[in-house]
Amino acid sequence: MKQPFHPVIGIIGGGQLGKMLIESAMSWNVQYNVIDPDPNASCKAYAKTFINSDLKDKEAIFKLAQISDILTYEIEHVNTEALLELEKQGKIIIPSPKILSIIQDKGLQKQFYIDNGLPTANFQLVQKNKDWKEALSHINGEKVVAKLCKGGYDGKGVAIVNRSEILSGNFPFDEPSIIEEFVSECREIAVLVGSNGIETITWPCVEMHFDPTLNLVDMLFSPANLDQETENKACNIAIAAIKALNGKGIFAVELFITPSGDILINEIAPRPHNSGHHTIEACVTSQYEQLNRILLNLPLGNTDLVKPAVMINLIGPEMVSGNYKLTGLETAMDIPGFYLHLYKKEETRPGRKMGHYTVMGDSIETARTNALKIKNVLKISAL
Numbered sequence: 001m002k003q004p005f006h007p008v009i010g011i012i013g014g015g016q017l018g019k020m021l022i023e024s025a026m027s028w029n030v031q032y033n034v035i036d037p038d039p040n041a042s043c044k045a046y047a048k049t050f051i052n053s054d055l056k057d058k059e060a061i062f063k064l065a066q067i068s069d070i071l072t073y074e075i076e077h078v079n080t081e082a083l084l085e086l087e088k089q090g091k092i093i094i095p096s097p098k099i100l101s102i103i104q105d106k107g108l109q110k111q112f113y114i115d116n117g118l119p120t121a122n123f124q125l126v127q128k129n130k131d132w133k134e135a136l137s138h139i140n141g142e143k144v145v146a147k148l149c150k151g152g153y154d155g156k157g158v159a160i161v162n163r164s165e166i167l168s169g170n171f172p173f174d175e176p177s178i179i180e181e182f183v184s185e186c187r188e189i190a191v192l193v194g195s196n197g198i199e200t201i202t203w204p205c206v207e208m209h210f211d212p213t214l215n216l217v218d219m220l221f222s223p224a225n226l227d228q229e230t231e232n233k234a235c236n237i238a239i240a241a242i243k244a245l246n247g248k249g250i251f252a253v254e255l256f257i258t259p260s261g262d263i264l265i266n267e268i269a270p271r272p273h274n275s276g277h278h279t280i281e282a283c284v285t286s287q288y289e290q291l292n293r294i295l296l297n298l299p300l301g302n303t304d305l306v307k308p309a310v311m312i313n314l315i316g317p318e319m320v321s322g323n324y325k326l327t328g329l330e331t332a333m334d335i336p337g338f339y340l341h342l343y344k345k346e347e348t349r350p351g352r353k354m355g356h357y358t359v360m361g362d363s364i365e366t367a368r369t370n371a372l373k374i375k376n377v378l379k380i381s382a383l
């Protein structure tokens with residue numbers, strides 16, 4: 001029997017983002033096929049067909065395409081060439097793999113911003129080790145940021161280094177990289193953007209707080225503490241970037257706000273994003289439902305924030321690997337506005353994203369106070 005939403009969606013990547021994408025349309029009876037290299041991937045139990053394969057495996061991606069009407073991806077490290085080929089053959093892939101090929105390479109991504117007049121920190125490309133010093137001569141500041149062009153995620157492949165280290169021949173990476181001006185004392189925000197190719201909308205800005213040791217977002221606030229003018233400016237830059245990309249789908253635009261109020265694009269993710277988890281409970285339409293609407297050719301949903309929210313990632317602690325338990329749950333559950341998401345990962349590892357929780361309140365201060373109370377007690381620990 002054909003369900004009301006009959007197109008079968010194929011997701012490349014079966015992690016938590018895919019899981020939440022599926023969960024958001026479960027009540028619509030949408031069907032999904034998933035491909036992931038982890039035989040116990042978060043999405044596995046939800047998939048109509050689960051293909052256990054590397055995301056670079058062309059044959060596996062073609063198989064997924066064969067059994068799915070529409071394709072999307074929840075991670076950037078996929079076989080883009082295979083997707084470009086499929087798109088040429090007429091397969092619907094959202095967002096287009098053409099966007100992926102720009103975003104996958106931080107050098108191309110940065111050059112795209114420059115070519116389209118979009119604000120971003122000054123940068124230079126470093127192809128070979130011998131280029132580091134020459135590139136550095138075009139970049140200001142005692143501290144600079146080096147980033148691998150390809151393959152980085154969750155802050156891996158990003159190094160904040162002193163100019164003197166590079167000058168003394170200590171190069172952070174030996175693969176093609178970019179070297180970028182360090183934006184000091186900046187605030188970090190993200191703007192989620194949804195587009196069906198005709199209409200492009202944003203969610204209210206979110207403000208990120210980073211854990212300096214893990215280099216991961218550890219707390220996220222929405223609304224961000226911004227004046228209306230800055231909020232509008234950030235949203236307009238994000239929309240301009242997605243329009244320049246000809247983007248259809250869901251995108252997260254990560255931005256820096258400098259102490260003087262300038263807004264710079266750091267990077268764009270062409271998929272649902274960690275900085276939009278709170279939208280599940282805190283917004284009229286979540287980033288996940290919105291992507292489903294776009295994939296299924298339905299009207300875009302309203303993105304208003306229903307209540308202020310704080311989101312915290314549940315990260316695998318140092319020294320704990322393997323099976324785990326969650327302590328402090330009773331205390332957390334007693335606090336109103338607490339929403340828990342676990343990602344169905346069987347084993348914890350240091351720094352691994354195991355889940356997240358959103359805490360909503362009548363004001364951002366209440367949400368923050370309650371979120372911190374929960375953060376103090378809710379822990380992943382060894383079984």
Ligand SMILES: Nc1ncnc2c1ncn2[C@@H]1O[C@H](COP(=O)(O)OP(=O)(O)OP(=O)(O)O)[C@@H](O)[C@H]1O
Nearest residue numbers: 121145152153154155156158180181182183210267
């Ligand atoms: N030019 C810069 N100036 C200051 N800080 C920076 C700069 N570039 C990156 N950072 C810091 O490093 C973090 C990670 O950088 P970036 O987002 O480019 O890498 P990533 O590997 O894609 O990370 P993620 O997957 O967590 O988004 C940023 O969120 C920011 O805190």
Ligand SMILES: [Mg+2]
Nearest residue numbers: 155254266267
């Ligand atoms: Mg980032």
